[in-house]
Amino acid sequence: MPTFSVVTAVYDPVVADLRACLDSVDAQTWDSWQHVVVDDASTDPAVAELLAADRVPGRRVVRRAVNGGIVAAGADAIAAATGDFVVLLDHDDVLVPEALERLAAAIEGADDPESVDVVYSDHDLLRPDGRTTSPVYKPDWSPERLRNHNYITHLVAIRRTLVDEVGGYRAGFDGAQDHDLLLRVGERARTIVHLPEVLLHWRQSPASVSTDTGLKPDAYEAGRRAIADHLARIGVDAAVAPGSFDGISRIRRRVSGTPTVSVVIPTGGSTGRVWGRTRRFVHEAVASLVGDRSGASRLEFVVVSDEPADPVVERGLRSIAGDALVMVPYARPFDFSDKINAGVAAASGEFELLLNDDTELHTPGSIDEMVGLAQQADVGMVGAKLLYGDGTLQHGGHVYNTTISHAMLGWPGDHPGPNRLLAVERECSGVTAAAALLRRDVFDAVGGMSLELPRNYNDVDLSLKIRRSGYRIVWTPHACWWHFEGRSFEHPIDGDEIAVVERDWHDELRHDPYYNPNLAPGRTDWLERPGRSGAPPYELLPDGTKVWA
């Protein structure tokens, strides 16, 4: 049975908030805990009085002679910890009574409890009036997302031996010390468990990051240094800059070498009207990439064209792409999967960009963004942001949640999404093959596209095969194309080919690790299940009285 050391650093807090924090630890239903409270030389005598007067078995108070800042105080707290797991708790946060009990159950319930090094939970916000609101339902372990921002925050418990192994808090990272620690711990952790339950209330106070993310520029700068250090340790050559929204960072990876990217485009050579002009889709798709000179990658265009082909299609492509064009005639009946496989077979690049012909590059440098991610050995496929012609979001990564669809379909294209999920690189269960980049060896290893799925769900199947092989799939908002597909594209689990997907991926289509069980099934827009949206909780008193907070 695991023991926990809750560690809290304190410096001149609001005394009532500190009391609430201390009381929430005292009230734990789990007995095996220690609460290490380090008073970082508070100047308010009420703090010392509270800590001296309120003596509780299991709580250890350490008073520092000189104020040293959050890192120094936190390090002292960790040094005094004796439990199996260190639990990080801010002085104004409040644990739910069952928090440690649930953490223990999550550890004990793992396939190999001894290998669990980190367990984290969901949290919500604690308003000044005492009501809770805005629950944050997090994905399972998502290292790419953690590099972009600290999506884990609290409540998190880390095996103490691992905290010691990585050196605990590091000096110079005040304000981002937890993010820095989580990045280092994440590099070595054997098993990381996400417990999809709200176990902590994060207080919204005037000086809290939870209230105003613009308040702590020094913390964000420290966070970027922590990310840069982390990237250097794991061998990713990148620069880290402020992100487009507070609290997130922008990682610019440098492409290693001059890789060849084969852009595989199945086409029937069709035309259509976009923004009032008739275009031959495949010409515009290729021209927009040829016109982007910003990349380090060499491009090859493998166009799999239906036979008999309109000679205009090849002539136009030849004039746009020149020697970089490889034409693959396709004379069989329409089969998207077979066309992709034929295109990849004819390609020479070490990377394949699967691209629909009804696209146009939106953001210069997108291919290098994707290659930079795909050059990480454990990344199996990279997806891009796709926008409809009216600028609304078509693809923000797949969600498999008793339905198969795109995250936040139809939202404004520049919206950061719930908890910034559309503004950060993050793991997904799958991505659309309308614009997806993967290494050739990964494509070959999973056997390419399934010929059992000639029209639909072939990208779902490809994604899940790639993940089953142990790779991560990453979606990035920094690679972006227009996609002139009909707006009605959405596939409920129904239709001719669904039996194949259901047969092979029944469980995966009902448990998306990058969604959350607290979110409503059948939706992909982060709508919570009934009663879990943070609406005022209903409390039933012992006498049967109902109290609405």
Add this chain to the structure above:
Amino acid sequence: MPTADDELDRLRSLVGPSEVAYAQLDDDLRVASQQLRDEALVTGRLRGELTEMSLQLARARQDQDTMQRRQGMGPAAYLADLGREYWHEAIRPSAGRLVRRVGLRRR
């Protein structure tokens, strides 16, 4: 000179559209297309905000329904409701996964 230019224009109008006219038409088309694209983006912005608000509305209606339903319950009904939710969301899916895994192993 003005007379010569006028004569040139007259002759051009007699022979039909010139390469200059084609370029002008192309410019006009490009400008019109850009305007159409800008308008589409404005419409898309509104459409996107509508989608976002639809989610907020779904959330509010759902919360209202849950609260109204639970407000009318006594303690036993309330606990039964929570139990039913737990059964549907936690126990049944887990049991289903377990049964499926066992079935797959047998096969």
